[in-house]
Amino acid sequence: MLIYLLRHGLTEYNAEKRYQGQRDIPLSAAGRAVLCRADISPKTVYITPLCRTRQTAEVLFPGARLVETDGLKEMCFGSFEGRNYIEMEHDPDYLAWVAANCESPCPDGETKAAFCERICAAFSALVDKALADGEEMLVILAHGGTQMAAMERYALPHKDYYEWCAPNAGGFVLDAKDWAAKRVLHLVKTVQYTKEAQA
Numbered sequence: 001m002l003i004y005l006l007r008h009g010l011t012e013y014n015a016e017k018r019y020q021g022q023r024d025i026p027l028s029a030a031g032r033a034v035l036c037r038a039d040i041s042p043k044t045v046y047i048t049p050l051c052r053t054r055q056t057a058e059v060l061f062p063g064a065r066l067v068e069t070d071g072l073k074e075m076c077f078g079s080f081e082g083r084n085y086i087e088m089e090h091d092p093d094y095l096a097w098v099a100a101n102c103e104s105p106c107p108d109g110e111t112k113a114a115f116c117e118r119i120c121a122a123f124s125a126l127v128d129k130a131l132a133d134g135e136e137m138l139v140i141l142a143h144g145g146t147q148m149a150a151m152e153r154y155a156l157p158h159k160d161y162y163e164w165c166a167p168n169a170g171g172f173v174l175d176a177k178d179w180a181a182k183r184v185l186h187l188v189k190t191v192q193y194t195k196e197a198q199a
Helices: 029-034 051-060 092-099 112-132 144-154
Strands: 002-007 044-047 065-068 137-142 170-175 185-192
Touching (some): 002 185, 044 051, 051 065, 112 144, 137 144
Parallel strands (some): 002 137, 044 065, 044 137
Antiparallel strands (some): 170 185
8 A cells, every 4th residue: 555645735834934833824825826736546635624735635636535634733833833933033932942952842832742642643543544444545635744753753764853844745655565564664755746846
């Protein structure tokens, strides 16, 4: 079984390097304009309750059934959401969080450890179910954080968390042949569903 783990298209917050987290920010006009239909046609695509994943999936996979999976939502950055690093360069909470390698809790948000546990529980449940159902393909369209958490834990070759963030509308194709025995996924290729990438 192949797994497509994809990231939503570009938003204004992405362009302005703002912490987006669980704010329900739509795709920007520019982000929507560069999306192109994917080269696969899954019956079902798993998305999150945040509209940027649904909007991306509707362009990439027209006609697919979209199933919201709350556990795959982006990390909650608490009081950092809506702001970028320039606006917070003198914020003591933000400076302390960065000094702790972003591992400490965000004020009113999640810790990276708790977020990764949430993502990996939801992701692994979808993989288990798809394999049990005899599916040939599993398509998940979520967030950069979702990718980083799942890929760091399960992907081979192993890379650290921050090395696994794909560009907007990009992601990873993984082979689940050793999932049942070893709980690992083999990276097959990267993909990006934008007009520039396909040109």
